[in-house]
Amino acid sequence: MKYWLAGLCLVFVVILAGCGNSDEQTASVSEIPDEPDKETVTSKFENSAGESIETLIDNNFYLLDVVSGERRGSANVYATRLYTVDELEELFKQAEGPDEISDKKNGQLMMIYDDVFITLKPSDEDSDVTLMEVADRTFVRNNYSPNYLNTFFTFALLNSLFGSNWSQNRMDTCQNGGCYGGYTSTYRSNDDGGGSGGSTRRGTSNYRGGGPDAGK
Numbered sequence: 001m002k003y004w005l006a007g008l009c010l011v012f013v014v015i016l017a018g019c020g021n022s023d024e025q026t027a028s029v030s031e032i033p034d035e036p037d038k039e040t041v042t043s044k045f046e047n048s049a050g051e052s053i054e055t056l057i058d059n060n061f062y063l064l065d066v067v068s069g070e071r072r073g074s075a076n077v078y079a080t081r082l083y084t085v086d087e088l089e090e091l092f093k094q095a096e097g098p099d100e101i102s103d104k105k106n107g108q109l110m111m112i113y114d115d116v117f118i119t120l121k122p123s124d125e126d127s128d129v130t131l132m133e134v135a136d137r138t139f140v141r142n143n144y145s146p147n148y149l150n151t152f153f154t155f156a157l158l159n160s161l162f163g164s165n166w167s168q169n170r171m172d173t174c175q176n177g178g179c180y181g182g183y184t185s186t187y188r189s190n191d192d193g194g195g196s197g198g199s200t201r202r203g204t205s206n207y208r209g210g211g212p213d214a215g216k
Contacts (some may be wrong), residue, residue, distance in 0.1 A: 027065040029079050029129045035062070038082045045095040053096045053113055054134055061132065067183060073139025077183050078132040085109065085120045085130055092118070102152035110152040112161075119182060133183045137161075145179035146170040 035041070041060050048056055061078040068074050083091065085108065092098070092111060100112040108121030117140045123129035140149070146167045149158055155167045163169075173179065 027077075029064065029123050029126050029131075032062050032064075032079050032081060032129065035080060035082055036060075041082060042091065045091050048095050051095075053092055053098075053118070054116055056095055057118075057132055057134055064131070065183070067133075067135075067139075067180075069139045069143040069180070072142050073136050075133050075135035075139050075183070078134065079123065079129050080132070081129055083130055085122060088120050088130060088132065100153065100157065105151050110149075112153075121182075131183065141166070143180040144170075145174055145181050147174075148179075148181040 044060055045056055057078055058076070061080050063076060064079040065077040066074060067077065080088075085104065089101070089109060089111070093101070096113065098111040098113050098118075102110045108119060111118045111120070115137050117135045117137070119131075119133040119135070121131050121133075123131050135144075141162045146155070146158065150167075159166050170179070
C-alpha cells in the first residue's frame with residue numbers, strides 16, 4: 001500500500017510540474033522565425049508614406065512578447081536580427097521623424113512619437129538581436145519608473161508630457177513598488193533597470209512591481 005501511495009503522489013507531482021512549466025514559459029529570441037532580407041524591409045520603410053511607425057514595426061518585425069500594465073496600457077516587444085540599434089534609429093527617423101529622441105545610454109535609446117514611446121536595445125539573451133519595445137502613452141505614464149525614463153529624458157520634459165507633478169507622484173508610488181523599468185528577453189525588469197524581476201509569461205502576463213531600486 002505504501003508503494004502504491006508513493007507512486008500515485010509521484011504522478012501528481014509530475015503533472016503539476018508540467019503544468020507549471022507550461023504557464024511560466026519565457027519568451028525567447030531563439031523563436032524568431034526566418035526574416036525577409038534586409039533590403040526588402042528597408043524598402044518598405046522608405047516607401048511608407050502615410051503609415052504610422054507602430055504599423056510599420058508591427059508589419060515588418062516579429063512580435064516577441066506583450067507586457068500588460070497593472071495600471072492600464074500595454075507594450076509590444078518586437079525582435080529582429082536584421083538591424084542594430086543605430087540602424088533602426090536611422091530607419092525609423094527616415095520613415096517618420098520622432099517628436100523627441102534620446103542620446104544612446106548603455107547601448108539603448110528611446111524615441112517619442114505622438115502616442116508611443118519606442119525603446120531600442122540589444123537583447124541580453126543574444127547580442128545579435130535588437131529589441132523594440134513599443135509602449136503606448138498610457139502604459140508609460142501609469143507604469144514606468146520615473147528614474148528609468150530620466151535615463152533618457154529630463155524630468156522637465158516628462159512632466160510637460162504627463163502633468164506638472166507626474167515625476168514626484170510616480171516617485172512616491174515607486175517607493176511602495178509597482179514601477180516598471182523596461183523589458184529584457186529573459187524577464188521583465190520591475191525596477192529602474194537594475195535587473196530584478198519575475199519570469200515572463202508569453203504574451204499575457206502583467207509585470208509584478210517593485211524591485212530593490214524602484215523609485216529611488
